[in-house]
Amino acid sequence: MTTEALSAASALPYGQLIPIGIHFDELDALGMLHNARYPLLVERAWLRLWQERGFDFSGDWQTTGDACNVVKELRITYEAPVNRVATYAVHLWLERLGTTSLTYGFRFCTADGGVTYAHGSRVLIRLAPETLRPTPWSEQLRAAGQDLLRPPE
Template sequence: MTTVTETGAVITMPVHFDDLDAMGVLHNSRYAVLVERAVLQWWHERGVWFSSDRPATPDTFNVVREYAITFHRPVAGPGDINVHFWLDRLGSTSATYGFRLTSLDGRTVFAEGHRVNIGLDRATMRPAPWTDRGREIAATLLRG
């Protein structure tokens, strides 16, 4: 489920027992997975998805160029957390997301960071511009 916020979107994501490390906290690699799943869910709710393992729209064909995350507090144990994300910048072929993973009430920030996605042309594997529809949808995530 997507929650409307002043900027971006908030999606509640489950942390499962197998996401935890030997110390019983969310493994560092799983934060990126949770962000990825939240962003994909948000786009899927808007019709930008894969159909039969193929991109349903050109905007679905993109890669992560850069990823940075700062960890503030461990997520201790399984349960739900919020992934809040937004767009800091929307270029012609790139999109820079900001994100933070928080407690359900938003008071505890477990981690925050950014990621840059690049749209690709399937035939050439070179950067390709976002479609007008993709830009229109993405604009709703832009931070004021």
């Protein structure tokens, strides 16, 4: 199922669901997804989302633009264990899109978005590759991220 179809099928009020597969070798000795895997899987989901929206994350920091960023803060709360090999999803959205920083929210959940296993947020700062100082996000990222913004409550 494509991420677009998955998102439409779930009727999320904001953000997008990205499917993520869990494999046997990602489970710990107790048969649960290790806590350190969650942030990695969320990162992979974001990478997939941005690539589907036309961004290139080649690893060349001089030319990669918005991908030249660093994590300022990561917060995660674990609600229930993931204890079987299956396809799950990561629900992604933008909480805030500032000039040089953004905050995104996430939920690690069942493939249909119905059950949440973990949730949290992460703050990123965009850097200029020449100086490693904060620099504004591109207009391309701003336009591509508008539909991901969570509506005010």
